[in-house]
Amino acid sequence: MSEAATTTTMPGPDADAAAPAAAAPAARRGASARSIASYLQAAPLALILFVFLLIPIVTIVVVSFWDYDFARIIPDFVLTNYREALGSSVTWRTYLNTLRYAAIVWALTAVIGFTVAYFLAFYIRSATMQMVLFLICTVPFLTSNIIRMISWIPFLGRNGLLNSALIHIGIVDEPLEFLLFSDFAVILAMVHLYTLFMVAPVFNTLMRIDRSVVEAARDAGASGWQTLWNVIIPLAKPGIAIGSIFVVTLVMGDFITVRFMSGGQSASVGLMMANQISLLQYPAAAANAVILLITVLIIVAAIIRLVDIRKEL
Amino acid sequence: MLQEGRRGPAFWLLGGFFVLFVLFLYGPLSTIVLLSFQGPDGGLTFPMNGVSLNWFRNLFEKQAVGDFGGSFLRSLILGLMVMVTTVLVSLLAGLAFRRRFRGATFLFYLTVASLIVPSILVSLGVGLGFQIAGLPPAWYSSAFGAQLTWTLPFGLLIMFAVFNRFNRSYEEAARDLGASSWQTFSNVVLPIILPSLIGVGLFGFTLSYDEFARTLMTSGTFNTLPLEIYGMTTNVTTPVLYALGTLTTLFSFLIILAVLATILILRARRARRAAA
Numbered sequence: 001m002s003e004a005a006t007t008t009t010m011p012g013p014d015a016d017a018a019a020p021a022a023a024a025p026a027a028r029r030g031a032s033a034r035s036i037a038s039y040l041q042a043a044p045l046a047l048i049l050f051v052f053l054l055i056p057i058v059t060i061v062v063v064s065f066w067d068y069d070f071a072r073i074i075p076d077f078v079l080t081n082y083r084e085a086l087g088s089s090v091t092w093r094t095y096l097n098t099l100r101y102a103a104i105v106w107a108l109t110a111v112i113g114f115t116v117a118y119f120l121a122f123y124i125r126s127a128t129m130q131m132v133l134f135l136i137c138t139v140p141f142l143t144s145n146i147i148r149m150i151s152w153i154p155f156l157g158r159n160g161l162l163n164s165a166l167i168h169i170g171i172v173d174e175p176l177e178f179l180l181f182s183d184f185a186v187i188l189a190m191v192h193l194y195t196l197f198m199v200a201p202v203f204n205t206l207m208r209i210d211r212s213v214v215e216a217a218r219d220a221g222a223s224g225w226q227t228l229w230n231v232i233i234p235l236a237k238p239g240i241a242i243g244s245i246f247v248v249t250l251v252m253g254d255f256i257t258v259r260f261m262s263g264g265q266s267a268s269v270g271l272m273m274a275n276q277i278s279l280l281q282y283p284a285a286a287a288n289a290v291i292l293l294i295t296v297l298i299i300v301a302a303i304i305r306l307v308d309i310r311k312e313l
Numbered sequence: 314m315l316q317e318g319r320r321g322p323a324f325w326l327l328g329g330f331f332v333l334f335v336l337f338l339y340g341p342l343s344t345i346v347l348l349s350f351q352g353p354d355g356g357l358t359f360p361m362n363g364v365s366l367n368w369f370r371n372l373f374e375k376q377a378v379g380d381f382g383g384s385f386l387r388s389l390i391l392g393l394m395v396m397v398t399t400v401l402v403s404l405l406a407g408l409a410f411r412r413r414f415r416g417a418t419f420l421f422y423l424t425v426a427s428l429i430v431p432s433i434l435v436s437l438g439v440g441l442g443f444q445i446a447g448l449p450p451a452w453y454s455s456a457f458g459a460q461l462t463w464t465l466p467f468g469l470l471i472m473f474a475v476f477n478r479f480n481r482s483y484e485e486a487a488r489d490l491g492a493s494s495w496q497t498f499s500n501v502v503l504p505i506i507l508p509s510l511i512g513v514g515l516f517g518f519t520l521s522y523d524e525f526a527r528t529l530m531t532s533g534t535f536n537t538l539p540l541e542i543y544g545m546t547t548n549v550t551t552p553v554l555y556a557l558g559t560l561t562t563l564f565s566f567l568i569i570l571a572v573l574a575t576i577l578i579l580r581a582r583r584a585r586r587a588a589a
Contacts, residue, residue, distance in 0.1 A: 034412060035412070035414055037409075038409045038412050038414040039409070039414060040405075040409075041405040041406060041408050041409035042405070042406050042409035042410070042414065042416075042417075042420060044401070044402045044405055044406070045402050045403075045405070045406040045409075045420065045424065045465060045469065046416075046420055046423075048402065048458065048461050048462075048465065049420075049423050049424065049427060049462065049465070051458060052435070052439055052458035052459060052461060052462050053423070053426070053427050053430065053435065053462045054423070055438075055442055056434075056435060056437075056438025056439045056441070056442050057430070057434070057438055059438050059441050059442040059445065060434065060437060060438045060441065063441055063445075112334065115327065115330055115331075116330070116331055116334050118327070119327040119328065119330065119331045120331075123323075123324050123327055123328070133331070135573070136335060136338075137334075137335070137338065139566070139569055140338050140339070140342070142515070142516075142519040142520075142523070142565060142569055143342075143519075143523060143562050143565045143566070144522075144523040144525075144539060144542070144558075144561060144562065144565070145523060145525060145539075146523075146525055146539055146542050146543055146546070147342075147345070147542065147558040147561065147562055148341070148342065150345065150542075150546060150554060150555070150558055151341035151342050151344060151345045151558065152341050153345075153357060153358070154341075154344045154345060154348050154357065154358045154359060155340070155341050155344055157357070157358050159358045159359070160358050160359075161344065161358075161359060164359065192337065192338070192341070195334075224323060245429065246428075249428075249429050249430075249431060250431075252431060253431020253432055253433055253434065253526075255433055255526070256525055256526060256543070260546065270431065270433045273433055273437065274433065274529075277437060277530060282437075282441060285437060286437065286441070289433075289434045289437055289438075292431060292434065293430065293431070293434060296429065296430075296431060297429075300429055
């Protein structure tokens, strides 16, 4: 489990493979037997990803050019799905709304996630305590997202705890209506669900910062803030970048949180796709899926361009 | 920061923030646990209208809330299938990546891509693929595969972290003492990485047990538990929803605790053996 906590640390695929290269030719037969072993060992993973990731993506791309009527999908090569998706102002507004969610949730999870990880990494001295507190943060990640969403109802509802408390204290006279089934609820739930994806990689990077660098900054006369801003945050960037990739891709593809927490009043790309799927308009959903995938890849590429995450991989 | 001995105001400020964060994580969950013990006339919000086990009883009357038992059983079996597959496949791939092989970089990036591709896309793609190929989607085939695209990357990344820290001189010592490669693996490598493998298994099981988006379009005729719960949110307006939430969360917690305990026991036993 402690290893599980550090999922983002890993050697590159060929980081530690160079050692036996100097072996004598006599060892070559053994080497080729070993490389066959490598292929056999990697084969199940390659096969599963080929069948359940690559083929499905190719299928989506192909189907996005197909035609459909109310009952079936028809193999064809038409651009109508893309024309309808890109030509509709609803699509653009939905994309903008989804990007807005992504930006807000990213900013909140980055600040909260960094603060929590920073506290754990630099202010908790015993390694056991660090692990225990980190596990406390990780456990909700292993429970159901849907139940964690449902659990906001008694809290945010019209007669929920928050409204009762606000009325009791006298801050408001009437229950606030915007707490549940609103953009506010969507963002709150997303931060609730996804902050862990920021905490884990940032914590992992922070733990690997050489403590003597921090000491040196302090010895050189840097204040706590200066050390944090000029030393620790720059060194934590790869972890923040990995967390950002997780959070942004999760928010961009989300539909269940938006559907449930907005009570059907807000739209997201994933929700638009889910609606098309439920109407059996698979080619339209597929075209949207391709556009979504391209958008997500562009964002990820931009993040990787800004921050070199390879030394983390 | 990093002050020796005395804890400054920054510690208390950040500590307070951390406590608030933990409350934020667990607070809402604890309210539905409380509310699942609502009296028979109680509603979805506070106040508590008496205390009873009414809603838990309600849960086990089949006609009341759909097929809870069946969907739980399916989720349990599927979770175990995903767990075993994730552990085996990640372990094998982790071993493969310890050596250079052609295509390693491509396979690595494909695995990472599997984490980034939105769940609903995998769900749609696998569902469509099965439909076009004329195969009926089912929880044990298409949903199983769709979930693996989410659990395997986590498994492989954990294996990377493990082998990154693994001291190769243990294996060399075993080989110098005349152990075959199988003996080296089963008597030296496997016991060392066993706690991490159990961790991979925990990830595999819980991620599968709670997965929603990837199962949505791939589960076929029969619902898994998260799909069943989601269905309930649209047509059940009694605390029976909370009772179900409480039970499945309790189940998750028990599994997590059991796994952590196992890992701790393994560690302690190894430490004792090392000391002896």
